[in-house]
Amino acid sequence: MTHTNVALPPPRLPVVPIDYGEPFPIVFSQQQQSSHLDLVADIRFRMFFLRYARVGAEWSTAGTPRTDGFHHLHLVCGGGAEVKWNHSHLILRPDRAYWFPAHVPVHALCRDSYEHYWLVFRCEWPVGVDLFWQWRTPLCLGCWNPKEYVGKWKHRPLSLRECWRVQGLLQQLFTHSFDAFEAVIQRQHNLQVKFPQVLELVDKRPDASLRVRDLARAQAMTPNVFARSFREHFGISPKEYLNRRLNQEACQMLLTTDLPLKQIARRLHFADKFYFSRFFKRRNHVPPAGYRRRIRHGSRERRQSAA
Secondary structure, eight states: OOOOOOOOOOOOOOOOOOOOOOOOSSSTTTTTTTHHHHHHHOEEEEHHHHHEEEOOGGGGTTTTOOOOSSSSEEEEEEEEEEEEETEEEEEOTTEEEEEEOTOBBBBOOSSSOOOEEEEEEEEEESSSEEETTTOOEEEEEEOGGOOOOOOOOSSSSHHHHHHHHHHHHHHHHHHHHHHTHHHHHHHHHHHHHHHEEEHHHHOOOOOOTOHHHHHHHHSSSSSHHHHHHHHHHHOOOHHHHHHHHHHHHHHHHHHHOOOOOHHHHTTTTTTHHHHHHHHHHHHHHHOHHHHHHHHHHHOOOOHHOOO
């Protein structure tokens, strides 16, 4: 007698509807927060270079402050240093990230050794306008883990993925530790609403030919009334704002191009390269040629040329 194994169908279980109670809450949606989502999409962290540096006492500024038109992020790996500004100071410690805002002169002191990665960047909103131009205080942005990144940074050039990770680290540090982030964005938004023609004109013509009277004309105001209104809302004079924007453009051209100083001066509508050099040294405490060497090639300008 032959026995045949027959697979029996599984027993049918009663279908019981699952009661989830209230519907799942929506954290955000385009319909609910379109203005926030559009604004976040327009914020742009623009990175210019990342450099490794291990320095000693020669890194100290010796009385001459250090500043330029870029933001700097120091990702500290080892050793330590100190920076001072406006009667305040920061101790730079390993495994921490420190932000040095643009146009803020700082005095640096290193007694032994200081090992760090140095990221030069801008945060733009809208495109071309430095979102953090009003911020005047260096900050510790919290911890970072060198072991998660440094190994990959030794393989150059960095892959697209690693560049994206660096940008992600930059965004993470700011969103986690910069408590004033939303307030800064809101203030910049209010300025965009109040002075749209002015900010657009400065973005299109960041050169030495632009005058305060041109900004007043764009805002349909007399120069005196415009200057008072501008200072009331921006906290600085329109002339100072123009100089900061011009200095930012000069720093970027020195960093990202090989143009000789004479051509940079011409493109920025300075009378000549000597006037451009005087303007640049007054803003950054170092001649443009010395700045280019220090930033692009890591060499330190001579003290007498920075004096």
